[in-house]
Amino acid sequence: MNRNKKLFNLQTFAGGTSITRSDAEALIPVQETHEIIQGVVEQSAVLQRGKRLANMTSAQTSMPVLDLLPIAYFVNGEGGSAKKKVTTMKWGKKKIYAEEIAVIVPIAEAVLDDADYDIWGEVRPRLVEAFGQKIDGAVLFGADKPEKWRDDVVTTAVKAGSYVKLGSDLYASILGEDGVIAKVEESGYFVNGHMADITMRAKLRGLKDTTGQPIFKTDMQSGTSYTLDGSPMNFPRNGAFDRSKALMISGDFSELCYSIRQDITFKIFDQGVIQDPDSGEILYNLMQNDMVALRAVMRLGWEIPNPINAMVPDKTKRCPFSLLTSTEPIKPTYTQTELEAMTVDQIKTIAAGKGYEITKTVKAEIIAEFLAAQEA
Numbered sequence: 001m002n003r004n005k006k007l008f009n010l011q012t013f014a015g016g017t018s019i020t021r022s023d024a025e026a027l028i029p030v031q032e033t034h035e036i037i038q039g040v041v042e043q044s045a046v047l048q049r050g051k052r053l054a055n056m057t058s059a060q061t062s063m064p065v066l067d068l069l070p071i072a073y074f075v076n077g078e079g080g081s082a083k084k085k086v087t088t089m090k091w092g093k094k095k096i097y098a099e100e101i102a103v104i105v106p107i108a109e110a111v112l113d114d115a116d117y118d119i120w121g122e123v124r125p126r127l128v129e130a131f132g133q134k135i136d137g138a139v140l141f142g143a144d145k146p147e148k149w150r151d152d153v154v155t156t157a158v159k160a161g162s163y164v165k166l167g168s169d170l171y172a173s174i175l176g177e178d179g180v181i182a183k184v185e186e187s188g189y190f191v192n193g194h195m196a197d198i199t200m201r202a203k204l205r206g207l208k209d210t211t212g213q214p215i216f217k218t219d220m221q222s223g224t225s226y227t228l229d230g231s232p233m234n235f236p237r238n239g240a241f242d243r244s245k246a247l248m249i250s251g252d253f254s255e256l257c258y259s260i261r262q263d264i265t266f267k268i269f270d271q272g273v274i275q276d277p278d279s280g281e282i283l284y285n286l287m288q289n290d291m292v293a294l295r296a297v298m299r300l301g302w303e304i305p306n307p308i309n310a311m312v313p314d315k316t317k318r319c320p321f322s323l324l325t326s327t328e329p330i331k332p333t334y335t336q337t338e339l340e341a342m343t344v345d346q347i348k349t350i351a352a353g354k355g356y357e358i359t360k361t362v363k364a365e366i367i368a369e370f371l372a373a374q375e376a
Helices: 003-013 021-025 030-043 045-049 109-116 119-141 151-159 170-175 180-186 200-205 335-342 344-354 362-376
Strands: 061-067 091-099 099-108 163-165 194-195 231-234 248-249 256-270 273-275 283-284 291-303 321-325
Touching: 030 119, 045 119, 045 194, 045 231, 061 291, 091 256, 099 109, 099 119, 109 291, 119 151, 119 256, 119 291, 151 248, 151 321, 163 170, 163 180, 170 180, 180 248, 180 321, 335 362, 344 362
Parallel strands: 163 321, 194 231
Antiparallel strands: 061 091, 091 291, 099 291, 194 248, 248 321, 256 291, 273 283
């Protein structure tokens, strides 16, 4: 008889009418919470490859980011005629917003009573996978992204023009002078990792040199080690990678920073109702249906600092990530708030790249003209 069965039988013999909080907590020891959060990190390509910051202490936190570089000058002349110029530095702030990921798993008490195995042990790996998929989908592709979170990695790269459409030569598309890795280097960053759709494995295995020998395999016995230019590759299998938007994401993943506000916490309920979030329809009444429900909650946020560097001062053109795509990406649209945060020159640069004709000179009018062209 497993521990779950013992627990529910003891409640019956003791004449109890409900599962108390202390009884429920016995199902999930404290150390299992630590195991779960580690499991999510392993299942999520973003949390595994990104840089974890100190845990958040509130719902939002500010990250100081270098926004203006100092400038040095040669001093011409000597003595009193030699006047040294002054310079300054400036830091901006980027905010990380903690957003909640949650799920409820209802289970019939009869199932717990009759099971010959650990039900929660079966549920746990699925929770790990679900949390990892949700995080990767939102951060990389903007899938079901919270409103307060910044643009996803793919949208950020497309806005900066940091992508390469796959051509007939895969090697050149990735490692060539105008390839994916070069795009990142042009922004002043070095690539330290890659995330790719699983179909990229076959494409890489099929690469051959001029003699017909596979480039990424030295013999037929050992397994293929997937690295590009010395940087490791991830092939997420949690269902979050959207190959229609990117075949591969390469970049400096130390610039993908995340912070956890709350590790996964659990609570077990034996009373209450579970409603459909859209229709409001009651799906389960735990007491009436003789069910218990496990609720798992986690809160975290992320940001791309992308500080100014000497190579690319313009933040609209600077991106620590680049994409390999199968088709020409759909250019993202800009909101009025985003445009107001830019300089006039930055707006005009983006407009020129999109083929918009800007005739106005006042910023507010330029933004209005930009938005009109974008809607057209």
